[in-house]
Amino acid sequence: MVSVSNHHQDHDEQRRKRQKIEDLSELSSSSEEKENINDHGSNVNSIEDAYLETINRFKLDFDFEKICSISLSNVNVYSCLCCGKYFQGRHDSSHAFFHSINDNHHVFINLKTLKFYILPENYEVKDTSQLEDIKYQIEPYYDGGKIKQLYSSKELASDLNHNKYRPGFIGINNINCNDYSNVIIQALSHANKLRDYLLLFKDQDSDDELIRQFSLTVKKIWSSKLFKSHISPHELLQFISKKSNGIFTLAKQKDPKDFLIWLLNNLNQSFFKNKNSKIISKLFQGKVQIESNENEKIDSKISKFWLISLDLPHSSLFKDGAGLTEVPQVSLLTLLNNKFNNEFFQGKRFKILQLPQYLILSINRFDNADSKITGISGSNRNPTVVKFPLMLDMSKYISNNAQDPIAPINYKLIGNVIYELIPSSNTTDEEKNNDKNSWKIQLLDQVRNSWLEIHNLKIREIEKELLFLNESYILIWEKM
Ligand SMILES: [Zn+2]
Ligand SMILES: [Zn+2]
Incomplete structure (x- = not known):
């Protein structure tokens, strides 16, 4: 009830402001008043002030692709600050120009230069002191002091609707079927060392669109000045869809593990090519020795990895979890032991040579992950619960030729991507395909x-004791 009445007060407020502008417009169009404007400029200011009052922050949303709503061009795009729509141009006969006349909307921001303009008069707003919060929505910026605060401040932020939120812990819109990518965006933006690097990253530092879009997304996630306390990944994912040749889109579920590897690979390439920076490989890449035993001859190669995938025991494989009376459990430490026990399994032996700052472990739950996740039923899913500690000593699993044991290498769990099957309400076999994978x-x-x-x-607080009860799929650990 409260929000409804606020909403209508809003409308009334807008109407009053609009009336004021129409009055002022009439005033300024008489020839006598025009002279006054030229002499003193005071009426220009009062008109401008009245125009600025028509800005409706509730309508503004800068998460979407910056293209003109009429021409679909991405060149020279302005956002109308009264209705939030995007229009091309500013000169006479441009889409923005006509919008200002037809809809009586007068304040625009250039989405690239972040300069404000009054249309159709076509002049720049010089005093933007009251408009900085709008610029910040488009391009949030951080400095060392602000980043330091992220490590200590427990202060909640507040959006336009006075909803309180924790900066960094906000929802990401599921536009269609993109929760597989949302969980990965969330995971990477909570690797603090990468986050800090991206928050300090200046737009003009790079022409690379992936770096630009990804760092912008992370900047928004950690912003304490959001107009609404969630973001839409539309612009980033739209770009990724193009860059991946349609492999990762908004419209179709994918394996988040594949998306994570694709994103790390491409960010790594982009940072190296454009900034000569190895930040991604430095933080996320480890080294493993893979020995294969064929015909009594041991082949050895050293390989880099973004993540370590762990197999579940075969005994607990059930088709689609059907007919299950008790969900089997296994310890993560057992899975690590099985992989790095220094023995050959199926002709292969793995030795970790180097551990990264952020260690990513994935649990192989799907026989044929891609076909299952894209919605083709029939592949097997292993629902085994993996019990894990919140602290993990990896020293036991690293290759050690010396007699003395290695000092502990402790990792702290910072993220846990979980799978959930949402069964379709319909029970017939043909409708089984409507079961929804969610992440x-x-x-x-x-x-x-x-x-x-x-x-x-949706965001909710959970007890740390209950974390492992879900079907964990990707675990992200930070070296202490
Ligand atoms: Zn209303
Ligand atoms: Zn408008």
């Missing part, structure tokens, strides 16, 4: 020492 992420809020589960726009 959630559980994230550690290091400042408040609590865990949050985020499923698209």
Whole structure:
């Protein structure tokens, strides 16, 4: 009830402001008043002030692709600050120009230069002191002091609707079927060392669109000045869809593990090519020795990895989890032991040579992950619950030729991507294809020492003792 009445007050407010402008417009169009404007400029200011009052922040949304709503061009695009729509141009007979006349909307921002203009008069607003919050929505910026605060401040932020939120722990819109990518965007933006690097990254530092879009997304996630306390990944994913030749789109579920590897590979390439920076490989890449035993001859090669995938015991494989009475459990430490026990399994032996700052472990739950996740039924899913500690000593699994044991290499769990099958309400076999795969992420809020589960726009606090009860798929650890 409260929000409804606020909403209508809003409308009334807008109407009053518009009336004021129409009055002023009439005033300025008489020849006598025009002279006054030229002499003193005071009426120009009062008209401008009245125009600025028509800005409706509730209508503004800069998460979408910056293209003209009429011509679909991405060149020279302005956002109308009264209705939020995007229009090309500013000169006479441009789409923005006609919009200003037809809809009596007068304040625009150039989405590239972030300069404000009054149309159709076509002049720049010089005093933008009251408009900085709008610029910040388009391009949030950080400095060292602000980043330091992210490690200590427990202060909640507040959006335009006075909804309180924790900066960094906000929902990401599921536009269609993109929760597989949302969980990965969330996971990477909570690797603090990468986050800090991206928050300080200046737009003009790079022509690379992937770096630009990804760092912008992370900047928005950690912003304490959001107009609404969630973001839409539309612009980033639209770009990724093109760059991946349609492999990762908004419209079709994919394996988040594949998306994670694609994103790390491409960010790594982009940073290296454009900035000569190895930030991604430095933080996320490890080294493993793979020995294969064929015909009594041992072949050895050293390989780099973004993540380590762990197999579940075969005994607990059930088709689609059907007919299950008790969900089997296994310890993560057992899975690690099985992989790095220094023995050949199916002709292969793995030795970790180098561990990264952020260690990513994935649990192989799907026989044929891609076909299952794209919605083709019939592939097997292993629902085994993997019990894991919140601290992990990896020293036991690293290759050690010396007699003395290695000092502990401790990792702290910071993120847990989980799978959930949402069964279709229809029970007939033909309708089985409507079962929905969904992906959630559980994230550690290091400042408040609590865990949050985020499923698209839904956020809830969870007990850390209950984390492992879900079907964990990707676990992200930070070296202490
Ligand atoms: Zn209304
Ligand atoms: Zn408008």
